[in-house]
Amino acid sequence: MADTSLWMIVPGNGALSALVLFVIAMPLLYAARGPVHGLVRAVGHLTGGPLKLVSRWLLAAARDMRERNRQVLLAHGREETGQHIAREFERVALLVRRDLEGYPALQRRLLDEITKVEEDYKKCGEVPPPPPEWVEAVEAIGRVKSGNELVQRVLDEINDSIKEIHAKTLADYRNAYEERHKILNGFMPFWRSLDKTLALATEKMTSLNDQAARIDAQIEKYEQIAKGTEKAEHALTVSQLTQFFTATLVLAIAAGGALVNFKLIALPMSEMVGAGDYLTASLRTSDVAALVIIFVEATMGLFLMETLRITHLFPRIRNLSDVMRRRMMWVAFVLLLTLAGIEAALALMRDMLIADKSALLQSLATVPQHQPAADPWLARIPTAGQMLLGFILPFALAFVAIPLESFIGSARTVGGAALVLLARGAAFVLRLAGNLVRNLAKVTITLYDIVIVLPLLIERMWKASSAGKASPAKKPEEEAPALPDKKLSARRGS
Amino acid sequence: MKKRAFLASLPAMGLATSTLGVLLPLLPGCADQRSHAHAVYMLVDTSGTYAQEVDKAQLIVNFLLGSLNPGDSLAVARVRSRSFSEKDIIAKATFDNRPSQANLQKRAFRDQVENFVRTSRGSAYTDITGGLIQGALFLNETGAGKKTILIFSDMQEELDKATLRDFPIDLKNIRVVAVNVVKLKTDNIDPRRYMGRLEDWQKRIVGAGASEWRVINDLEHLDRMLES
Numbered sequence: 017m018a019d020t021s022l023w024m025i026v027p028g029n030g031a032l033s034a035l036v037l038f039v040i041a042m043p044l045l046y047a048a049r050g051p052v053h054g055l056v057r058a059v060g061h062l063t064g065g066p067l068k069l070v071s072r073w074l075l076a077a078a079r080d081m082r083e084r085n086r087q088v089l090l091a092h093g094r095e096e097t098g099q100h101i102a103r104e105f106e107r108v109a110l111l112v113r114r115d116l117e118g119y120p121a122l123q124r125r126l127l128d129e130i131t132k133v134e135e136d137y138k139k140c141g142e143v144p145p146p147p148p149e150w151v152e153a154v155e156a157i158g159r160v161k162s163g164n165e166l167v168q169r170v171l172d173e174i175n176d177s178i179k180e181i182h183a184k185t186l187a188d189y190r191n192a193y194e195e196r197h198k199i200l201n202g203f204m205p206f207w208r209s210l211d212k213t214l215a216l217a218t219e220k221m222t223s224l225n226d227q228a229a230r231i232d233a234q235i236e237k238y239e240q241i242a243k244g245t246e247k248a249e250h251a252l253t254v255s256q257l258t259q260f261f262t263a264t265l266v267l268a269i270a271a272g273g274a275l276v277n278f279k280l281i282a283l284p285m286s287e288m289v290g291a292g293d294y295l296t297a298s299l300r301t302s303d304v305a306a307l308v309i310i311f312v313e314a315t316m317g318l319f320l321m322e323t324l325r326i327t328h329l330f331p332r333i334r335n336l337s338d339v340m341r342r343r344m345m346w347v348a349f350v351l352l353l354t355l356a357g358i359e360a361a362l363a364l365m366r367d368m369l370i371a372d373k374s375a376l377l378q379s380l381a382t383v384p385q386h387q388p389a390a391d392p393w394l395a396r397i398p399t400a401g402q403m404l405l406g407f408i409l410p411f412a413l414a415f416v417a418i419p420l421e422s423f424i425g426s427a428r429t430v431g432g433a434a435l436v437l438l439a440r441g442a443a444f445v446l447r448l449a450g451n452l453v454r455n456l457a458k459v460t461i462t463l464y465d466i467v468i469v470l471p472l473l474i475e476r477m478w479k480a481s482s483a484g485k486a487s488p489a490k491k492p493e494e495e496a497p498a499l500p501d502k503k504l505s506a507r508r509g510s
Numbered sequence: 511m512k513k514r515a516f517l518a519s520l521p522a523m524g525l526a527t528s529t530l531g532v533l534l535p536l537l538p539g540c541a542d543q544r545s546h547a548h549a550v551y552m553l554v555d556t557s558g559t560y561a562q563e564v565d566k567a568q569l570i571v572n573f574l575l576g577s578l579n580p581g582d583s584l585a586v587a588r589v590r591s592r593s594f595s596e597k598d599i600i601a602k603a604t605f606d607n608r609p610s611q612a613n614l615q616k617r618a619f620r621d622q623v624e625n626f627v628r629t630s631r632g633s634a635y636t637d638i639t640g641g642l643i644q645g646a647l648f649l650n651e652t653g654a655g656k657k658t659i660l661i662f663s664d665m666q667e668e669l670d671k672a673t674l675r676d677f678p679i680d681l682k683n684i685r686v687v688a689v690n691v692v693k694l695k696t697d698n699i700d701p702r703r704y705m706g707r708l709e710d711w712q713k714r715i716v717g718a719g720a721s722e723w724r725v726i727n728d729l730e731h732l733d734r735m736l737e738s
Binding site for chain 2: 291294372373377379381
């Protein structure tokens with residue numbers, strides 16, 4: 017062990033030794049003051065300068081990235097909203113074609129019904145009974161003075177005739193009313209039909225109105241995006257974030273499905289490619305083969321979704337002619353169907369292999385295990401379930417293409433935003449570190465001056481006395497030698 | 511033009527067929543060349559009083575059959591007066607890579623061992639060293655990545671005068687496990703004999719370059735040994 021008491025000038029008295037050493041060192045430290053200050057300042061600048069530079073560069077890069085992200089986001093939003101608007105227009109066109117195409121026929125039907133109603137209305141107008149021609153004759157006879165028998169008889173005859181005619185006229189009048197009531201009764205189906213037709217027209221118009229309102233909203237959104245407003249950008253960012261998390265969740269669920277699928281076919285694949293071959297120390301060839309089959313199924317699903325125009329990941333497929341696209345869709349579907357069939361067969365084989373292994377282990381067991389015979393139908397349920405799962409899972413995996421597209425699309429925005437945040441955070445930390453280093457240099461310089469405060473005081477007093485002799489009106493700033501250094505360092509620090 | 515478009519779309523479709531048609535057959539070609547198989551050579555002592563323990567040996571063989579995977583190898587040989595001979599191998603098999611075929615082989619193996627247990631007779635001497643040399647030869651021939659010799663014996667070697675076994679043997683990269691090392695009557699009188707016997711074997715086997723030497727008397731610990 018090294019002797020630590022060698023530095024002690026006064027043996028056994030550490031404090032006194034230190035004091036003596038300090039006093040000896042003080043003039044040396046005072047003499048080295050200028051170079052030491054310069055060194056500390058240089059170290060501060062050497063460290064702080066690059067940190068500040070990198071911080072500025074990171075901030076500039078973050079600004080650029082943010083701008084690029086913004087452009088991409090807005091372009092994506094424009095494309096998406098454009099597609100949405102186009103789809104809405106397609107819907108409106110369909111609506112117009114489907115509903116309003118028959119509008120002239122509807123109008124003609126309405127006019128016909130109205131004409132018919134008008135005609136019937138005219139028919140049912142009340143026809144006043146014709147004034148009896150004999151009224152004037154009765155009036156003339158009425159003016160003849162009474163007492164004349166002839167007149168009396170004529171009047172009686174007339175009375176009889178009137179009664180007869182009245183009865184006849186009344187009957188005619190009643191018949192006419194009955195006829196009109198019948199006509200009016202016949203109005204009812206027309207009115208109902210008219211009411212129904214009008215309601216239908218109103219409904220169609222309302223639906224069209226709703227579509228128009230939706231298009232208006234989308235157009236407004238599109239305009240906002242085209243203008244590149246903060247509101248539109250924020251809305252798009254939120255939408256992308258939501259899409260990202262939703263797609264991640266769905267992909268995680270799909271990964272679970274793929275894992276179940278893998279478990280179903282990994283064992284029987286060892287029957288096909290061998291169980292003893294390894295690709296790496298722990299990765300069996302049969303496991304990789306099973307994984308390849310699952311990935312191929314997912315790829316086929318991707319192509320199927322692409323050719324169905326549900327996803328738009330491959331421009332080459334999107335730009336294919338309809339005939340080619342349809343052919344490709346059928347090819348992908350047939351391959352997927354074949355793979356699903358293979359998986360169902362593999363699932364069955366898995367069940368058989370497990371049963372065989374179980375029988376072997378049972379025969380190797382020390383104590384024979386007599387299991388009660390299970391109901392054959394019950395025993396078949398797991399087998400059937402495995403086969404069904406093996407057949408369905410490839411098709412279920414095919415739908416992964418949809419969340420995958422959302423994930424890829426939104427990952428650009430989310431990743432970009434995360435990078436910007438990271439760059440800004442790093443810039444802040446570097447800036448902070450640079451400032452700390454520069455201020456640490458200043459603190460070190462001040463501490464150094466505190467250590468050699470005695471020689472500095474002596475120097476100041478000496479300078480003050482010599483300056484007082486030469487020019488008593490000199491400013492105090494010029495008296496202290498340390499002040500210009502401080503000023504310089506403060507200027508450099510800023 | 512349409513034909514061209516269809517041809518242009520074929521590479522995309524070809525991805526699937528190529529993966530299945532080309533990649534799968536190629537997979538074994540680019541496989542890890544190191545062997546991951548496990549080869550086990552089991553020596554069953556049939557000499558003297560230990561012959562009555564043979565039933566337990568069958569349990570161990572059954573356990574091994576249940577534990578070994580397709581591609582692994584297993585051989586069971588008896589320890590007699592002179593055991594350095596292929597004739598002493600009762601049953602041996604390298605299990606097929608296909609699980610179904612491997613299961614069939616295991617059933618046949620079990621039957622062979624069962625037959626041996628029924629018909630086995632005791633021998634006058636115990637040549638464990640000869641069995642070890644024969645086992646090492648068998649294991650090295652299999653080319654397995656993991657090699658184990660199980661010695662089902664009391665580890666009391668007794669050789670006739672004509673048999674020479676006092677020379678160095680080679681057990682490089684082989685794990686040797688003594689199973690069911692029962693105590694002899696003399697061991698009960700002086701346990702140092704038992705300890706000394708095991709120590710001697712340890713020195714000899716480790717000196718022969720074995721990767722590990724272990725004694726397992728509780729058969730329940732055998733599974734842990736095989737897993738490691």
